[in-house]
Amino acid sequence: MQYDVIVIGSGPGGYVAAIRCAQLGLKTACIEKYATYGGTCLNVGCIPSKALLDSSEHFYNAGHAFATHGINLKDLKVDMAQMMKRKVDVVAKNTGGISFLFKKNKIDGYQGMGSFKDKNTIIITKADGTTQEITGTNIIIATGSKPSSLPFIKIDKKRIITSTEALSLTEVPKHLILIGGGVIGLELGSVYQRLGAKVSVIEFMDGIIPTMDKSLGKELQKVLQKQGMEFYLGHKVTGATVKGKEVTVTFDSPTSEKKELKGDYCLVAVGRVAYTDSLGLDKIGLTVEERGRKITVDEHMQTSVKGVYAIGDVIRGAMLAHKAEDEGTYVAETIVGQKPHINYNLIPGVVYTWPEVAAVGQTEEQLKEKGVKYKVGSFPFRASGRAVASGDLDGFVKVLADEKTDEILGVHMIGPRAADMIAEAVVAMEYRASAEDISRMSHAHPTYTEAMREACLAATANRPIHI
Template sequence: MSQFDLIVIGSGPGGYVAAIRAAQLGFKTAIIEKYPTMGGTCLNVGCIPSKAMLDSSEHFHNAVHNFENHGISVQSPTADIARMVERKNEVVDQTTKGIQFLMDKNKVTVYQGVGSFESATQVKVTKDDGSSEILDTKYVIIATGSKPSSLPFINIDKERIITSTEALNLKEIPKKMLVIGGGVIGLELGSVCLRLGSEVTVIEYMDKIIPGMDGALSKELQKVLRKQKMKFELSTAVSAVERNGDIVKVTAKNKKGEEVVFEADYVLVSVGRKPYTEGLALEKAGVDLDERGRVKVNKHLQTNVSNIYAIGDVIQGAMLAHKASEEGVLVAEQLAGQKPHINYNLIPGVVYTWPEVAGVGQTEEQLKEAGRAIKVGNFPMRALGRSRASGDIDGFVKIIADEKTDEVLGVHMIGARAADMIAAAVTAMEFRASAEDIARMSHAHPTFAEAIKEAALDATGKIAIHM
C-alpha cells in the first residue's frame, strides 16, 4: 500500500497548483484525476478552450467588419469552425501536457482513476478497467471542482440542447442560438457564435446581465453587445424547453407576465455551475456538506475532519480558476507551518467578451447598500489616444474611493485589455492605495491603462486631464 503525506483529488487549477506547491515544500504528494488528461474543467472544457474559440472568432469578426477601416482588403472571408475547433483542441492538448510535465518535474505521483474515501486517511483509486488501489495519506485536499447546472425541466441532449462543454465542439455554426442565462459563460460562448454569424438571443431571469458585477458594467456591456446585434430578453423566466427535430422551442414568461415563445436550432443552457462531489464517498470519511451541496470548510479551508481540506468550486465563494489556485497554495503552505492569507475581496472577476469586462473590490451598489460614503471617478475609453488608434473606443474605467480616506474600494472597467489591466487595480488595492496614489503614478503613453490614472484623478475631485 502506497503512503503519502498529501493526496489531492482533482487536477484542475486548484488541485494541480496545490500538488505542485506541496511537493515544492517537501511533501510526498499524489494527485488523482478521473479523466485521461489533467487540468480539470478549466483547461479541458472551460477557461482555456473558450478563450481559444473567442480569439479565433474575434479574428474572423475583425476580418469581416474592421480590416477595411485599417486599410486591409480581404475578399469575403469564411469561417471554418472545424479548423477553429481543431486549433482549440491543439491548444488544450499543449496545455494539459504542460501540466503532466509539471507533475513529473515536481515528482508528484499521478493516478488516473476515480478517487474516493475509504476513511479519513485512506483514498481508493478506481481505474477505468474496474481495478482499484488503496492509498494511505496524512492529508487530503478535495479539489473536484464543479459541473454545469441546469433547470429541472430541461433535458440536456448534448446535440441541440447543450451546455458549455458541447458548445466548444460544435460541428456547424448555428443559424439561431438561444442562450439561457446572461452570466459570464453564456455571454462569452454566445459571443463566439455571434461573431461567426449566428443570430443570438440571451434569455435572462434577472433584470440585467452579469448580475454579480457593478451595475454600470452591466449596462455598458449590454449596450455594446446590442450594437454587435446580440438580442436580450431580460426579466424573463424560462418554463419549458422542447426539441422537435432540428428545432428547439423555448417557452417563457416575460416581465409583463405574458407567455413568449422562442425558436432556434441550438439552445445553450448556461445557468451557472454546481459543486461536483459525486463518487467521493464523503460519508466514509465523515465530511459534511452544506445545504447547497458544497463541502463545508472553515477559514483555513479545513473540513470538519481535521486532516481533510477542500478548495475551489467545490466550496463556497466565486467559482473562479484563480481563486482555486490561491486556495491550493494556501492549504499547502499552511500544512508546511507557514502563515499565508487570501483577501477574497481582491479576487478579480473577468468577462472575456470584446470589449473585455473586469472588476475587483466592492461594487457601487454594495457600498451604497452598506451606507458607505464614497466618491466615484469615471473615464471613457474613447478619450484615449490609444483607443482611437486601435479602434477600441467602447467602455470606461470606474474607480470608487472612500469619501474621507480616499482609499480605493473598487475598480470596475470595460474596454480593450481590461482582463490584463485589472491586475494593476488588484496590486494597488492590496497595498491599500488611495485614488490620489494612483493618480500620481506615471502611466506609459499611449496605453489603455492611462484610463485608470484618469479615472483616479476624477475620483479625487480633480479634473481628468483628457476629459
Template sequence: MQYDVTVIGSGPGGYVAAIRCAQLGLKTAIIEKYETFGGTCLNVGCIPSKALLDSSEHFYNAAHTFQTHGINLKDLQVDLNQMIARKNQVVQENTSGITYLLKKNKITSHIGVGSFQDKNTIVVKKNDGSAETITSKNVIIATGSKPTALPFLPIDKKRIITSTEALNLTEIPKHLIVIGGGVIGLELGSVYARLGAKVTVVEFLDSIIATMDSTMGKELQKSLKKIGFEFLLSHKVTGATVEGEKVTVTAESPKGETISLEGDYCIVAVGRTAYTEGLGLEKIGLQVEDRGKKISVNEHLETSVKGIYAIGDVVKGAMLAHKAEEEGVFVAETIAGQKPHINYNLIPGVVYTWPEVASVGATEAELKQKGSKFKVGSFPFKASGRARASMDTDGLVKVLADSTTDEILGVHIIGPRAADMIAEAVVAMEFRASAEDIGRISHAHPTYTEAFKEAALAATENRAIHI
C-alpha cells in the first residue's frame, strides 16, 4: 500500500497531523500500537487526569464549602469505583471520537508496531504476530513519551507507581508520597489529597513547578498546603522499598541528613522520556540526541533523513499536547507546500490543580537573565468580586511588560479558571498588544478575567482601580 504520508503514533500530535494531511488532499495512513487511538493524552494522561481532578474537586467542595453556600449534606462518601468508572467512560468517548474523525477523513488505520525497513518502507507488526508492509513518500514520527524512571528506584506498578497506575487505584491512599514537584505529581496528588489522603511531595529543586514563574510556585504551594499537602523541597530521593502494603522512601535533606518516609503508595513523577524504541531508526541512519532518545529536527521539523519528520514529545521543547498539535498541523502544511509558522514563545503551560496555574511568554527570571528592562503589574483574586462570589480567592494575575514599549512579555496566572483565562493573554501577545491595550478593553463584570485587566492596568503606571 502506497501513501503520501504515514503517521506513526495517534496521540494529539499524530492524529491531528493525519487529519490535516487528509484535509490537504494527501493520501494518509496512521499506525498505532494500541487498540485505542489518542496516545498518552487521551488514554492515560490529560483527559483521564482531568476527569478525576473534576470529580475530586466536586467532592472536596461538597465536604468543605457547600455548607457556607447554604447546602447541607449528610453522610458524604467517596465511591472511588464509580469515580474511576466515570473517568473510563470519558476516555472511551474521547478515543471513540478520534476513531470517528479518522474514518471521516478517510485515513487508513494500521494497528500494530511500526518499524522502518528503509526510509520509505514501514513494517507493521500486528498484535496477532502477523505483519504487513506499507510504503510512504513522507513519514511523521509522533510516538510521544513515557514516564521517566529513576534507575535506583524500581517501579512495581502496585505500590511504587507511575501516573498511569495512579489513575486506577482501587483505594484512597492513607499517605501518598509523590516524588517530583512538577505538573503531573501535583495534579495527581491533588486528586487524592481532596479525597482525604495525606500527600507528601519530595522535590530535588528548591521550588515546585520550577519551570514556571517563581511567584506561581510560591502561591501554589500555599494553596496546596491548605488541602493537606506537605513539601520537602531541596531533598534528593535516594531509594524506596516495599514491604507488604508499606512503601518506605529515603531522601537526603539539604543538610545532608537521611530522612525516611512511610506511606502506602508512592508516585514517581520526575518527568517523561521520549519514546523511540522499536522504530528501527538505526536502519535509516536517523540522528538522535538527548542520550539517544529525542530526535533531531530542523526548523521545518524534518529529521536528518529527507521526507521523515518528527513532532511532539520526541523532539525538543515542552512536552505538551497542544504543542504537539500545532507541530502536527505545521508538518502537514509543510509537506503540502505551504509556509506555516509556530511561535514557540507563545505556547501556554497549564497546571490543573485548584487554583489552576497558567503561563505564557517570559518569566521574570528569564527577563532578568536577558537584561531586559520590564515592569510588573499584579492583581490578587481576593480583590475580585467574581472570585469572592465563588469563594475562589487564592492566587493572582501577573503581567510583565516592556518598560519602554509597554508590550506584554509574559502573563502568569494562578487562580480560578486560569487554564481558560490564559487564552486571552496568548491572543494579546500574538498581536503584540501592550499592557495598556488590555487595560482599555472592556471586560464583562463580574468575571475572573477582570483580574487580567487590573493586572495590566497595574503594569501601566500603576493604574489598577480595585487595589
C-alpha cells in the first residue's frame, strides 16, 4: 500500500500529525505497536495519572476538608479496585476517541511494530510475528519515550517500579519511596500520599521540580510537606534492593553521610528516554544522540534523510504531550508547503499536584543569567476572594516583565486551577502583551484568574488592589 504520509506512533504527536495530514488531503497511515491508540500519554501517562489524581483528591478532601463545609462523613475507605476500574474506563473512552477520529478522517491504522526497510518502506511486525510492508513518500517518527532508570537499580516492576506500574497498583503502599522530585514522581507520589501512604522523596538536586522557577519548587515543597510528604534534597541514591515485600533504598547526604530508607514500594522517576529502539534507523543512515537517544532534526523537524521527520519526545526539547501535538501539526503543514511556526518559549509546563503548578516563558534564574533587567509582580491566592471561598489558600501568581518595555517575559503560578489559568499567560505572551495590558482587562469576579490581573498590577506599578 502506498501512502503520502506514514506516521509511526499514535501518541499525541503521532495521532495529531496523522489527523492534520488527512485534513490537508494526504493519504495517511498510522502505525501503533500496542492494541490501543494514544501512546504513553493516553494509556500509561497523562490521562490515567489525571484520573487517579482526581480520584485521590476527592478522597483526600472528603477526609480533610468536607467537615469545614458542613459535610460530615465517617468510615471513609479507599476501594482500589473501583478506583482503578474508573481509570481504565477513562483511558478506554480517550483511546476509543482516537479510533473514531481515524475513521472519520479516513486514516488507515495498523497494529504492530514499525521499522524502516528503507527511507520509504516500513515493515510492520505484528504481535503474532507476521510482517507487512507499506510505503510512503514521507515518514513521521513519533514513537515517544519510556521511563529511564539508574544503571545500578534493577526495576522488577513489582516492588521497584516505574510510573507505568504505579498507575496500576492493587493496594495503597504503606511507605512509598520516590526517587526523583520531578513532575511525574510528585504527581504519582501525591496520588498515594492522599490515599494514606507515607511518601518519601529523594532528589539529587537542591530543590524539587528543578527545571521550573525556584520559587515554585519552594512553595510546592512547603505545601506537600504540610500534607505529609517528606523530602531528602541534595541526596544521591546509591542503591535499591528488594527482600520479600520490603525495599531498601540507600543514599548519600550532601555531606556524604550514608542513609537508608525502608518501604514496601520504590518508584523510580528520574526522567524518560526517547523510544528509538527497533526502528531500524541504521537502515536509512540515521543515528541517535548519545544522551537520551534522541533523533537530530533541523528547524523543520526533518532528519538528515529527506522526507523523514521526527517529532515529540524523540527529538530535542521538553517531553510534553502538547509540544508533540504542535510539532505534529507543524510537520503536516510543512509537508504541503505551508509556513507554520512554533514558539518554544511559549509552550507551558504544568504539574498536576494540588495545588497545581504552571509556568510559561522565562524563569527568574534564566533572566538573571542573561542579564535581562526585569520587574516582578506577585499576588498570593490567600488574598483572592474565590480562593478563600473554595479553601484553596496556598500559592501565588508571579509575573516577570521587562523593566523598560513592560512586556511579559514569564508567568509562574502555583494554586487552584493553575493548569487552566496558564493559558491566559500564553495568549498574552504570544501577542507580546505588557503587564499593564492584562491589568487593564476586565476579569470576572470572583475568579482565580483575578490573581493574574493583580500580579500584573503589581508588576506594572506596584499597585495591586487586594494586598
